[in-house]
Amino acid sequence: MDENKKTINTVHEKDLEALLEKIGLKDAFINKQINCKFCKQIVDINNIYSVLPESGTFNIVCDKPECITLLLQHLEERKKTKLEQD
Amino acid sequence: MGEILTIILTSGVWVTIGIYLFKNPDKFKEWASIFLKILSYIWKKYKYTSIKWDIEGKVNSFVSNLETQTSTSFPRVVIQWQNKDGEGLVWEDDEVIIVMRDRDHNNKNFVHASYFFISQTLLRKSKIHLSKTQKVSLDLFATKKLLEKENTSSVEQFMTDYFVPEIEKSDAIREMIKQCMDIDRLGVFFPILINELNSLGNKVFLEKPTNEVFEEVKNLIKFLVDFSLRQVGDINVQDTFIGKYTRCAIKIVASKKTREDNNIEVHRNRISNSLAMKIENIYILGSSAKDNKDFIETVVSTSLEKHPHVEMTRTCDFSGKIKFSDGMKPVSTHLVCLHNPQAVKHVYAKEDLQS
Numbered sequence: 001m002d003e004n005k006k007t008i009n010t011v012h013e014k015d016l017e018a019l020l021e022k023i024g025l026k027d028a029f030i031n032k033q034i035n036c037k038f039c040k041q042i043v044d045i046n047n048i049y050s051v052l053p054e055s056g057t058f059n060i061v062c063d064k065p066e067c068i069t070l071l072l073q074h075l076e077e078r079k080k081t082k083l084e085q086d
Numbered sequence: 087m088g089e090i091l092t093i094i095l096t097s098g099v100w101v102t103i104g105i106y107l108f109k110n111p112d113k114f115k116e117w118a119s120i121f122l123k124i125l126s127y128i129w130k131k132y133k134y135t136s137i138k139w140d141i142e143g144k145v146n147s148f149v150s151n152l153e154t155q156t157s158t159s160f161p162r163v164v165i166q167w168q169n170k171d172g173e174g175l176v177w178e179d180d181e182v183i184i185v186m187r188d189r190d191h192n193n194k195n196f197v198h199a200s201y202f203f204i205s206q207t208l209l210r211k212s213k214i215h216l217s218k219t220q221k222v223s224l225d226l227f228a229t230k231k232l233l234e235k236e237n238t239s240s241v242e243q244f245m246t247d248y249f250v251p252e253i254e255k256s257d258a259i260r261e262m263i264k265q266c267m268d269i270d271r272l273g274v275f276f277p278i279l280i281n282e283l284n285s286l287g288n289k290v291f292l293e294k295p296t297n298e299v300f301e302e303v304k305n306l307i308k309f310l311v312d313f314s315l316r317q318v319g320d321i322n323v324q325d326t327f328i329g330k331y332t333r334c335a336i337k338i339v340a341s342k343k344t345r346e347d348n349n350i351e352v353h354r355n356r357i358s359n360s361l362a363m364k365i366e367n368i369y370i371l372g373s374s375a376k377d378n379k380d381f382i383e384t385v386v387s388t389s390l391e392k393h394p395h396v397e398m399t400r401t402c403d404f405s406g407k408i409k410f411s412d413g414m415k416p417v418s419t420h421l422v423c424l425h426n427p428q429a430v431k432h433v434y435a436k437e438d439l440q441s
Contacts, residue, residue, distance in 0.1 A: 006161040006207040008199060009183045011168045012134065016185060019169040049198065051183040061182075065247040068198070071182070072205045072225070073218070078180050 013045065023051070023058050036062040038070045054078075137186055138165040141199045144236035149208065151235070155277040157399030157423050158211075158284045163203050193240035197233070200240075201248065204229045212283035215291075215331075217300040223262035224283075226252055231270070265311045271414070272314035273406025277421055278336070278369050279310055285366060285430075286332050293436040302329040317409045326360065333429065335360040339372040339382045353385045354392065357424070361393055364429040374403045374420040386422050397425045 011019050020026040028034050032042050037052065037059040049063035050071065061071050107117065146162045153159055168183050169175045177183065184202060186195050205225045213221045226249050233241045253260045269275045283303070291299075309327040313336055316323040326335040337360070339353050360368050370386065372378050390396055400423040407414045 004159070004161050005164050006203065007164045007166045008202060009166050009168050009177070009181055010186045010199075011183050012137075012170070013185055013187050015167075015169045019175060019183070022169065022175050048185050050185060053177045053179050053181060053183075055179065063198075065251060068201070069222070069248070069252070072202070075180060075182070075206060076221075 011051070016045065016048070019051070025058060025060075029060075034060050036060060036064075036067055038062075038067040038074075039064060133189065134167055134170060136189060137192075137195060138167070140192065141165055141196060144196070145200060145203055145232065148232045148236050152208075152276055152280075154402050155400070155404060155421070156281045156284070157425065158281060160208055163199070163207070165199070193237070193243050196237050196240045197244045197247070200232050200237075201225070201229045201244070204232060209280070209283075211287035212280050214287040215289075215299045216283070216303055217297075219256065219258045220262060220300065220303055222252060222256075223259050223266065226259070227263055227266040227270075227275075228280075231275075262307070265307050268311045268314045269307070271407045273404045273419055274310065274314070274369070274371075274421075277400075277402070277404065277423070278334070279307065281367065281423070282306060282332055282334055289331060289432055289434060291434045293434075299331060302331055305329065306332060306334075315409060317411065326363070326365065328363065328365075331434070333363070333365045334367045334369065335365045336369045336371060339370050339385055340378065345377060345381050348381075350381075350385050350388060354389050357385070357389045358392065361396065361426055361429075364426070366426055366429045368424040368426070370422040370424065372420055374418040379420050382420055382422060386424070389424070393426075395426070395428055397427065399423045399425045 017026055017029070020029050025034065029044070032044055034043050035041065036043050039062060041047075041062060041064075043060045043062045047062045047064075048060060049068055050061045052059040052061060052071070061067055142163055142165055149160045149162060168177070182202070184198055186198075209224055209228055213224060216224070229244065230241070230249060233244050253263060266275055266279075269279055286299075286303070306327055306329060309324060312323055313325065319341075325337065327333065337353065337356055340349075344352060357368060357370075370382060372382050386398060390398060401421065403418055403420050405416060406419050407416050
């Protein structure tokens with residue numbers, strides 16, 4: 001990995017359903033059965049912020065600013081925990 | 087004559103093509119569909135490229151500018167599309183995939199990408215030993231600076247969605263952001279505060295430090311705030327910060343009288359005294375007017391001759407505001423960063439934390 005570059009993975013909203021299909025979440029997403037990891041509210045195409053691969057599964061985060069802030073803090077905690085485990 | 091001939095011939099060709107296609111509508115559709123396919127292929131690629139280049143261009147421009155002011159190098163952002171047109175999906179644990187909207191939502195895309203990049207990458211090393219409040223405050227303030235510089239139309243959205251709600255929730259965050267603004271007014275938020283926090287982030291504590299580190303960061307920030315608010319000519323404000331984990335000094339070079347007297351010795355001695363106190367980083371600030379800049383350069387070069395182990399890591403000009411007797415005024419400031427590697431301690435064992 002080039003340490004001078006940081007990659008941010010993104011998906012265009014038009015490719016989102018195809019991506020969700022590949023990870024087995026498309027039907028649940030279309031049927032509004034997926035909840036935000038943090039606030040537990042229903043996530044759909046209008047309010048999705050990100051897909052988070054985590055411990056073999058995928059979590060979805062909505063675009064509420066408080067949930068995004070929680071996600072950023074969660075990622076930092078995960079990195080810290082990983083370093084401690086290594 | 088030749089030009090007229092060219093025009094006539096060219097027009098004739100197009101007219102002929104037009105008549106042919108008019109008489110053969112199916113052929114017209116065939117050609118049109120090929121043309122439109124090419125256009126839509128370019129258009130589809132365009133929608134990805136325009137979002138990618140917009141974010142990368144602006145964020146990396148901010149990072150490049152930041153590097154000119156600090157002695158740290160920062161990574162550049164790369165937007166990587168996942169599942170573009172159904173092509174490859176690659177994922178790793180904890181590698182978030184952020185959803186980007188159409189170009190109509192440029193501001194939202196930019197706010198999301200910027201906040202994520204600032205929090206997870208740009209300030210990552212700076213925040214290693216900070217408290218949660220300190221981390222959130224830095225992320226918010228630095229992201230606001232990036233947006234103000236590179237994409238002013240997205241500032242309002244960021245302020246409404248993130249900045250104001252966090253300040254409303256926490257007096258501690260409000261207070262720290264106020265302090266960041268005071269430091270930034272002088273122009274030294276990134277050149278000095280982030281530089282010092284990065285240096286702190288490079289240190290390893292073999293025993294987990296207590297809240298002492300958070301307190302030291304608080305004191306460092308207070309030191310910079312007090313310095314930022316000093317009035318020109320005030321020699322009583324503390325210009326040296328000596329902590330357990332971080333030590334820095336700010337030296338103002340020089341007053342008009344000192345310059346006119348060519349009193350280089352006084353300033354060189356101040357730098358030598360700081361080095362003797364094991365100060366890691368010395369920040370020399372002064373007016374960027376030519377005569378003062380020349381004076382600073384002379385002070386620095388003679389100091390480096392006397393202390394060859396010391397490194398000059400950065401020199402730059404930046405804008406800020408300083409306090410005169412009749413209020414704050416904008417100034418252009420010259421900064422030289424001196425680094426004393428002999429004073430740097432990278433690893434702190436238990437006994438170091440107890441001393």
